[in-house]
Amino acid sequence: MPRSLQQSNLHHQKALGKLPLGVSSNFRYWGENKTIYVDHARGSRLWDIDGNEYVDYRLGYGPGILGYADPRVDEAARKGMEVGGVFALSTKLEFDVAERISNMVPAAELVRFSNSGTEAVMAALRLARAHTGKDSHIIVEGGYHGMFDSVLWYADIDEWEPGMDDPPIEAEGEGIPSLIKKLTHFTPLNDSNYLEDLLKRHHQDIGAFLIEPIMGNSCSITANPEYVHAARELCDKYNVVMIVDEVKTGFRVARGGVQELMGFKADLCTFAKALGNGYPISAVAGREDIMRQIGDGVMHGGTYTCHSVTLAAAAKTLEILDETDALETIADYGSALQAGIHEILAARGIPHSFVGHPSMGGLIFDDPPPDNYRAWSSSDYSFYDKMAPELHDRGVLCEPDSREPLFISEAHAKDNSLAHTLRAFEQSVDVTLEKRAAKSKAKTRKSA
Ligand SMILES: Cc1ncc(COP(=O)(O)O)c(C=O)c1O
Incomplete structure (x- = not known):
C-alpha cells in the first residue's frame, strides 16, 4: 500500500x-x-509532513554520523550559541578543533575551516594551483566534488559503451563557462597506466589530482590501495598536488578517514559532513608548506567561517568520534545490514555485491563489483531504481538514485533499526521482482 x-x-x-x-x-x-518535505528527524528516524516515518539511510548525504539531533552535540551547540555567533575575529576553540583533526589525520598538518564541502574543495584547488603554478586539474570519472564551476563536469556514461574511446565530458548543466573545460582532465579509477599517460602528456598544465578513493557519489566504488599508492607516486613525480576529497569519508570510515584505511598521505585533504554531525562546517587541511601559502599570497576566508554554534558542535562531534567506539558501532551495524541484504538477495538468486566501507556501503546489482564508473554502467542499476520507491513506501529512506551509498549513523544501532529495515527490504525486493515479471510478460504478449 x-x-x-x-x-x-x-x-x-x-x-x-x-x-x-x-x-x-x-x-x-x-x-x-x-518530493518529500520534512517535519522533523531524531536519531536514525525522519518524519515527513504527512506523518510517514522512515529509517533514514541518506542522513542528508552523510553528515548525520551520530544521528539526527544528537543530544550531546546539540547541548554543545547551545553552549556555542552563548558565545555569540560570528565576529570577523577568531575564537580559541578553532585551535582545539584543528589540533584534534591533525591528531586524527596525520596528513592534516595545518587546517583551515569553511562552511561547506564545496568551499573546502575550492580552497584546495586554489592552493594546488598556487603551489605548482599550474592551472589544470584531474577529476576521477564519477567523482562529485561540489557546486562550483571547476568541478561541475562529468564523464557522460549514458553516451558511452564499452569498447568506445573515452566517454564525452559534459558540464553539469547550463551556466558553467565552457572555458573551464580546458582546465579539467578526467581519468578512470583504478587505472594507473591511464593516469600516467595523462600526466606524461599534460603534466606541464596539471597542478592537482582530485580523488575520492571511496566514491560516495558513485555507489562507493572504491580505489584499490595499490592504485592509490601508484597515484601518490605519480603525483610526486610530476609535481601534482594530490587532493583527497574526504568530504564524505572523513571521520566516518575510520578516525583518520580513507587515508588511514589505505595507508597513505594526501598533500591536501578536505572534510565536511561527519565533521559537524549536520552543523555546516568544513575544512581544508594538509602539508604545512602548501597550507602556509594562505597568508603568503593565497586568499581564504568567509564571513560565516567558524560560527560559534557550528564550531562547538564540531568540537563535540569529533570528541565523540575520536574517544568513543561510535565508529566501530556504525561499521558493525553496516556489516550486519549488508549480511542481511545478502541473505535476502542470495536466496532469490539476484547477483549483487557491496563496495566501499560498511558505514557508507554501495549496493551494486552485479558480481564482481565494478572497479570504476565505466563498469558500473553495465550493472543492473535499474533494479535498485525500481526498488527504492518500494522501500520508501515501507518506511526505509534511501536515495532514489542508485549511485548514493547507504549511510549509517550510530543512532541506527541505538534505535535497533535493523530488523525493520530488513523486513522492508525483503518485501521491496519481492514486489520489484513481481512487477518486473509482470512487465516482461506484458511485453512478450504484446510482441507475440
Ligand atoms: C566528495 C564530496 N565533495 C564535495 C562535496 C560538496 O559538499 P557540499 O555539498 O557541502 O558543498 C560533496 C557533497 O556531497 C561530496 O560528496
Whole structure:
C-alpha cells in the first residue's frame, strides 16, 4: 500500500511559487508528487509532513554520523550559541578543533575551516594551483566534488559503451563557462597506466589530482590501495598536488578517514559532513608548506567561517568520534545490514555485491563489483531504481538514485533499526521482482 504524500504534494505546489523546483537544492527535488518535505528527524528516524516515518539511510548525504539531533552535540551547540555567533575575529576553540583533526589525520598538518564541502574543495584547488603554478586539474570519472564551476563536469556514461574511446565530458548543466573545460582532465579509477599517460602528456598544465578513493557519489566504488599508492607516486613525480576529497569519508570510515584505511598521505585533504554531525562546517587541511601559502599570497576566508554554534558542535562531534567506539558501532551495524541484504538477495538468486566501507556501503546489482564508473554502467542499476520507491513506501529512506551509498549513523544501532529495515527490504525486493515479471510478460504478449 503506497504511503500518502498528500501534504508534501500540496506544499510542493505552494513552494513552486516561491522557490525554483520548490526546494533549496536541486537534489531535493524528486519529481512531481514525489518530493518529500520534512517535519522533523531524531536519531536514525525522519518524519515527513504527512506523518510517514522512515529509517533514514541518506542522513542528508552523510553528515548525520551520530544521528539526527544528537543530544550531546546539540547541548554543545547551545553552549556555542552563548558565545555569540560570528565576529570577523577568531575564537580559541578553532585551535582545539584543528589540533584534534591533525591528531586524527596525520596528513592534516595545518587546517583551515569553511562552511561547506564545496568551499573546502575550492580552497584546495586554489592552493594546488598556487603551489605548482599550474592551472589544470584531474577529476576521477564519477567523482562529485561540489557546486562550483571547476568541478561541475562529468564523464557522460549514458553516451558511452564499452569498447568506445573515452566517454564525452559534459558540464553539469547550463551556466558553467565552457572555458573551464580546458582546465579539467578526467581519468578512470583504478587505472594507473591511464593516469600516467595523462600526466606524461599534460603534466606541464596539471597542478592537482582530485580523488575520492571511496566514491560516495558513485555507489562507493572504491580505489584499490595499490592504485592509490601508484597515484601518490605519480603525483610526486610530476609535481601534482594530490587532493583527497574526504568530504564524505572523513571521520566516518575510520578516525583518520580513507587515508588511514589505505595507508597513505594526501598533500591536501578536505572534510565536511561527519565533521559537524549536520552543523555546516568544513575544512581544508594538509602539508604545512602548501597550507602556509594562505597568508603568503593565497586568499581564504568567509564571513560565516567558524560560527560559534557550528564550531562547538564540531568540537563535540569529533570528541565523540575520536574517544568513543561510535565508529566501530556504525561499521558493525553496516556489516550486519549488508549480511542481511545478502541473505535476502542470495536466496532469490539476484547477483549483487557491496563496495566501499560498511558505514557508507554501495549496493551494486552485479558480481564482481565494478572497479570504476565505466563498469558500473553495465550493472543492473535499474533494479535498485525500481526498488527504492518500494522501500520508501515501507518506511526505509534511501536515495532514489542508485549511485548514493547507504549511510549509517550510530543512532541506527541505538534505535535497533535493523530488523525493520530488513523486513522492508525483503518485501521491496519481492514486489520489484513481481512487477518486473509482470512487465516482461506484458511485453512478450504484446510482441507475440
Ligand atoms: C566528495 C564530496 N565533495 C564535495 C562535496 C560538496 O559538499 P557540499 O555539498 O557541502 O558543498 C560533496 C557533497 O556531497 C561530496 O560528496
